[in-house]
Amino acid sequence: MFVRVALSAFIFTTALFTLFLPEAHAGTRNSHLKFESGWIRVTSSDHPLTAGYITISNMGSKDFVLMSVSSAFAKMVELHETKFRNNVVKMRELKNGVKIPANSTIHLKPKGLHLMFKGLTTTIKEAEKYKVKFIFMNGSGVEVTMVGKRVGSKATAEKHKH
Ligand SMILES: [Cu+2]
Numbered sequence: 001m002f003v004r005v006a007l008s009a010f011i012f013t014t015a016l017f018t019l020f021l022p023e024a025h026a027g028t029r030n031s032h033l034k035f036e037s038g039w040i041r042v043t044s045s046d047h048p049l050t051a052g053y054i055t056i057s058n059m060g061s062k063d064f065v066l067m068s069v070s071s072a073f074a075k076m077v078e079l080h081e082t083k084f085r086n087n088v089v090k091m092r093e094l095k096n097g098v099k100i101p102a103n104s105t106i107h108l109k110p111k112g113l114h115l116m117f118k119g120l121t122t123t124i125k126e127a128e129k130y131k132v133k134f135i136f137m138n139g140s141g142v143e144v145t146m147v148g149k150r151v152g153s154k155a156t157a158e159k160h161k162h
Helices: 002-019 155-157
Strands: 033-041 049-058 065-070 076-085 090-095 099-100 104-108 113-120 129-136 141-149
Touching: 049 099, 065 076, 090 141, 099 104, 113 155
Parallel strands: 033 141
Antiparallel strands: 033 049, 049 104, 049 113, 065 099, 065 129, 076 090, 076 113, 129 141
């Protein structure tokens, strides 16, 4: 009986840990980072690109720089920022990465910072899960599960062109 309770408590703790820190195995250098609400805009078949969004918190005392992102379902993933000028949307690739200062949170969200998945090899479907790897300047990587989501009006989606 005791063993059973202890075991389920262990499983519960492990599940919680996994939920908050996707790669929080003992000794992982990335245990200071938390990834939340990651999602990818759904696509119709044959569509070659889409955008992804996520919230990343750095709970450590050192800055992190997100350098690159990769996934099995896209040939290339770029870090982009969106700027509006005279109602025209402009995209810029952030080749030097995105800084996540110590004790702060960054939000990749529509009309702001985002991930640009290019050369999609699959259709992004609603509620489906996709694994995406985030690589930081110190060489560490974290695999995060992101979910396909349908959001916004058609007009918004069509503005997202490159
Ligand atoms: Cu973009």
